Amino acid sequence: MDKEPKKTLDPCRNCKSEVELKTRRCPYCGILNPTVKVPEILKTIFIIIVVMSIVSYFINN
Numbered sequence: 001m002d003k004e005p006k007k008t009l010d011p012c013r014n015c016k017s018e019v020e021l022k023t024r025r026c027p028y029c030g031i032l033n034p035t036v037k038v039p040e041i042l043k044t045i046f047i048i049i050v051v052m053s054i055v056s057y058f059i060n061n
């Protein structure tokens with residue numbers, strides 16, 4: 001009946017090793033915030049904004 005409490009583990013986004021959730025640094029590959037995933041859509045929006053600013057910079061000159 002005595003179940004061990006499960007540690008919350010999540011795969012590292014870089015090396016896929018299981019690391020503790022919300023750990024600040026992966027103990028295997030050393031990247032920061034290994035369990036924090038940036039959604040692909042946010043990356044896409046960010047890239048679009050950067051491209052738009054560069055384009056408008058050249059248009060205004």
Ligand SMILES: [Zn+2]
Nearest residue numbers: 012015026029
């Ligand atoms: Zn890792």
